[in-house]
Amino acid sequence: MTISRRRALSTLALVPAGLAMPGIVRAQNAPAAGVPRYPVPHVTLITHSSPGGGGDVMGREMIKHLPQIMGVTMAVENVSGAAGARAMTRIATGPTDGSVVYITTPTHVNTAIMSRPPHGLEHLQALVNIFFDPQYLMVRNESPHKTAAEMIAAARANPGRQRWGATLPSALERQLVEQVKRAASINVTAVTHDGGGDMLINVLNGSLECGIGELQEVLGQIEARRLRLIGVFAPQRVPATPDVPTMREQGVNIVAEKFRGLATARNFSPAAIAAWEAAIPKLVEVPAFKDWITKSALVNAFMKHEEAKAFEARFVASQREFFREMGITTRG
Amino acid sequence: MTGLSVAWTTLTGTWALPAALMGLVWGIIGGALPGISASITIALLLPFTFGLDPTIAIIMLASAYVGAEYGGSIPAILIRTPGTNSAAATAIDGYEMHKQGRSGEALGLSLVAGTIGGLIGIFMLILLAEPLADIALAFTPPAYFSLGLLGLSVIATLSEGSMIKGFITGTLGLMIASVGPDPVSGVTRFTYDSPELLGGIRPIVVMIGIFAVAELLSQAGQPPWDRSSAQTRIKLPSLRTLWSLKRSLLLGSGIGVFEGVTPGAGGTVAAFLSYNEAKRWSANPELFGKGSPEAIVAPEAANNTVAGTALVPTMSFGIPGSNSTAILLGGMLLHGLQPGPMLFEKHPDFVYGVFSGLVMANLLQFPVGIIILTPCIWLVNRPKPWLMSYILALVLTGVYAVDHSLFDVALCIFFGVLGYLMRLFGYPFLPMVLGVILGRLVESQYRRALAISGGEHAIFVTDPISLGLLIACALLVSYSLYTTYLRPARDAAEARPESPSTN
Numbered sequence: 001m002t003i004s005r006r007r008a009l010s011t012l013a014l015v016p017a018g019l020a021m022p023g024i025v026r027a028q029n030a031p032a033a034g035v036p037r038y039p040v041p042h043v044t045l046i047t048h049s050s051p052g053g054g055g056d057v058m059g060r061e062m063i064k065h066l067p068q069i070m071g072v073t074m075a076v077e078n079v080s081g082a083a084g085a086r087a088m089t090r091i092a093t094g095p096t097d098g099s100v101v102y103i104t105t106p107t108h109v110n111t112a113i114m115s116r117p118p119h120g121l122e123h124l125q126a127l128v129n130i131f132f133d134p135q136y137l138m139v140r141n142e143s144p145h146k147t148a149a150e151m152i153a154a155a156r157a158n159p160g161r162q163r164w165g166a167t168l169p170s171a172l173e174r175q176l177v178e179q180v181k182r183a184a185s186i187n188v189t190a191v192t193h194d195g196g197g198d199m200l201i202n203v204l205n206g207s208l209e210c211g212i213g214e215l216q217e218v219l220g221q222i223e224a225r226r227l228r229l230i231g232v233f234a235p236q237r238v239p240a241t242p243d244v245p246t247m248r249e250q251g252v253n254i255v256a257e258k259f260r261g262l263a264t265a266r267n268f269s270p271a272a273i274a275a276w277e278a279a280i281p282k283l284v285e286v287p288a289f290k291d292w293i294t295k296s297a298l299v300n301a302f303m304k305h306e307e308a309k310a311f312e313a314r315f316v317a318s319q320r321e322f323f324r325e326m327g328i329t330t331r332g
Numbered sequence: 333m334t335g336l337s338v339a340w341t342t343l344t345g346t347w348a349l350p351a352a353l354m355g356l357v358w359g360i361i362g363g364a365l366p367g368i369s370a371s372i373t374i375a376l377l378l379p380f381t382f383g384l385d386p387t388i389a390i391i392m393l394a395s396a397y398v399g400a401e402y403g404g405s406i407p408a409i410l411i412r413t414p415g416t417n418s419a420a421a422t423a424i425d426g427y428e429m430h431k432q433g434r435s436g437e438a439l440g441l442s443l444v445a446g447t448i449g450g451l452i453g454i455f456m457l458i459l460l461a462e463p464l465a466d467i468a469l470a471f472t473p474p475a476y477f478s479l480g481l482l483g484l485s486v487i488a489t490l491s492e493g494s495m496i497k498g499f500i501t502g503t504l505g506l507m508i509a510s511v512g513p514d515p516v517s518g519v520t521r522f523t524y525d526s527p528e529l530l531g532g533i534r535p536i537v538v539m540i541g542i543f544a545v546a547e548l549l550s551q552a553g554q555p556p557w558d559r560s561s562a563q564t565r566i567k568l569p570s571l572r573t574l575w576s577l578k579r580s581l582l583l584g585s586g587i588g589v590f591e592g593v594t595p596g597a598g599g600t601v602a603a604f605l606s607y608n609e610a611k612r613w614s615a616n617p618e619l620f621g622k623g624s625p626e627a628i629v630a631p632e633a634a635n636n637t638v639a640g641t642a643l644v645p646t647m648s649f650g651i652p653g654s655n656s657t658a659i660l661l662g663g664m665l666l667h668g669l670q671p672g673p674m675l676f677e678k679h680p681d682f683v684y685g686v687f688s689g690l691v692m693a694n695l696l697q698f699p700v701g702i703i704i705l706t707p708c709i710w711l712v713n714r715p716k717p718w719l720m721s722y723i724l725a726l727v728l729t730g731v732y733a734v735d736h737s738l739f740d741v742a743l744c745i746f747f748g749v750l751g752y753l754m755r756l757f758g759y760p761f762l763p764m765v766l767g768v769i770l771g772r773l774v775e776s777q778y779r780r781a782l783a784i785s786g787g788e789h790a791i792f793v794t795d796p797i798s799l800g801l802l803i804a805c806a807l808l809v810s811y812s813l814y815t816t817y818l819r820p821a822r823d824a825a826e827a828r829p830e831s832p833s834t835n
Contacts (some may be wrong), residue, residue: 080735
């Protein structure tokens with residue numbers, strides 16, 4: 001019996017409270033060597049995830065180590081609901097002195113493109129990028145295809161016959177199917193689902209030839225030898241799955257850029273930006289944090305502020321294009 | 333054996349036991365308050381489970397269901413006002429016994445019969461749920477579609493007299509389910525560019541509005557219920573008395589098992605059915621209606637059995653058969669658990685944890701039921717306006733807590749008013765809830781099946797499970813059509829020659 005994640009998290013939630021208390025009476029701690037002094041003594045990381053969700057877990061792992069590196073106290077706050085719109089408003093209307101920072105995934109970008117939230121991308125900017133969530137091509141154990149290359153060759157031999165599963169219709173996984181179709185000039189049907197678990201059933205019962213998804217959702221099935229990973233959409237092999245070749249190795253040059261980073265309001269304090277740029281590379285070297293990265297099958301993809309901004313602009317443009325192409329949105 | 337060890341670990345190593353106890357106490361109190369049905373009792377508790385581990389949360393909610401089924405019999409016996417619908421059958425002879433000065437005896441019979449029935453229900457749940465769910469992986473998109481359709485066809489049997497009205501509210505539910513992203517293409521529908529609607533409307537907001545808020549509004553328009561004497565004490569039946577009642581007990585539980593696993597029936601039907609059957613098979617049918625112990629034992633055993641067995645279709649297939657299980661299902665969804673064939677596959681710890689929690693709740697029901705009687709009577713005797721306003725505040729706070737959204741609160745009030753109007757004009761609301769819950773499943777699986785088959789509808793009949801479910805669906809609908817339209821017409825035709833003309 002493992003300790004439930006929720007329970008562990010509620011215990012963890014006490015950590016920032018405990019850290020904040022001495023922060024009130026004591027002067028700000030000194031940051032680690034090479035990290036500029038942070039302009040404010042306390043930072044709140046906002047996430048649109050509910051407790052236990054992806055962004056929430058990441059934030060709570062970060063605040064275990066970041067306070068020592070940056071010399072500040074930190075807390076995670078869940079501003080969930082409205083698919084990230086509420087969190088965006090909180091950031092856009094909050095202080096710009098460095099005291100509130102948003103933990104981001106593609107969710108808020110999609111929300112901003114697909115609806116008209118009170119505060120959208122024009123009010124925010126990328127601070128730094130930290131990780132990519134690698135996406136895997138998976139088949140059931142009985143599948144005759146041992147590699148992605150074999151799967152694609154079979155698809156080419158039988159045009160229009162293969163069905164590839166993707167999680168949500170607006171998710172990156174579906175975009176990857178479309179990208180593979182284009183890059184490998186094959187014709188397969190992309191079948192979207194209501195989530196990863198939903199797709200998993202259809203891969204396992206043979207309704208789909210293969211599916212694209214994240215490692216964490218299928219770990220149990222892989223351990224039970226009911227599912228195999230035949231390719232990963234990452235620039236290089238992922239430490240958590242050293243035996244799974246990248247799609248690039250198998251002749252399909254596509255990398256999934258499902259990012260996990262930080263964002264802030266426009267006019268964010270330059271001193272704070274500099275501190276984050278120095279702190280994140282130190283954070284990913286902390287052994288305990290490194291273990292968590294490996295366990296979570298994340299890929300380091302640190303980008304400094306300017307690079308992250310350029311990446312985000314590219315990402316937003318490609319999302320808009322994809323949504324238009326698929327008929328998900330009609331406006332640009 | 334792993335199931336048993338998970339159950340044991342859950343019971344000893346977690347908050348399962350206190351959660352079951354709290355759920356039970358809440359359930360008995362909620363059930364005892366007239367107007368607060370079992371489903372509302374569960375809905376009210378739901379927001380307080382948000383921070384909990386999903387297993388603990390569902391144990392608490394299911395224990396409240398168990399408690400409410402017993403609690404409902406307290407005012408039924410003491411003031412002839414059933415606390416829950418399913419206790420209405422108990423009120424008939426229970427109140428008679430009360431008038432004869434045998435209230436303690438009646439309450440004791442209800443408690444013992446409820447505990448026995450409840451344990452039988454849980455036993456059947458453990459026995460039936462997993463084998464049924466074992467076919468999980470065989471459920472392809474066409475099979476899921478047909479399953480959802482079967483769930484929706486229950487509307488035909490749920491419509492309480494008016495099938496047309498049932499279909500109207502069912503369609504309304506389907507329309508609500510279509511708000512949000514299109515399940516296949518991702519195009520946003522009926523969201524009017526509002527980020528609040530981007531994820532669709534949460535079924536739980538609809539349910540709390542339709543069940544709880546609407547009930548409170550409707551209670552507000554009715555006169556206060558009677559007061560009861562605070563001096564009542566429970567008198568437990570002797571073993572010999574129980575043995576003499578074994579036939580009614582078994583009849584009640586047997587009917588409870590059957591009605592529980594059949595979606596659409598629920599505790600009320602089971603209670604009345606077993607009241608009738610107990611009378612039919614009784615050695616002293618003439619005592620029924622005059623304070624017969626059998627007439628209390630049978631319906632109470634039945635509705636408590638249903639509390640367990642109604643979880644079979646809910647957990648194995650994700651199809652709620654009653655208001656209460658609909659709320660429980662909403663609770664599971666809220667905690668990130670998708671009830672259905674995959675639940676047993678993916679979350680066995682949850683399933684066995686809930687089973688063990690329910691066994692405990694049923695055992696605890698016995699001592700708790702004795703202790704809690706006096707505070708329950710005190711609470712029922714409070715002025716109705718106080719109770720109703722406190723409960724409304726509790727409901728809306730809970731809805732706000734789901735997503736920290738005032739939009740949801742407004743939506744819930746809207747659905748409350750809608751539900752009130754539906755009651756006023758005799759529109760059944762369970763079809764609407766089924767539509768909200770199953771609409772998305774039916775639509776997305778239908779279109780997914782067609783994506784897989786390349787647009788061929790034959791996939792729905794070539795998949796054996798799908799075919800079987802579609803046949804079941806057709807049978808269910810034709811039977812309902814027969815009982816609603818053809819049989820009354822035939823009976824009327826037969827009756828006509830004998831009845832004198834009224835013109």
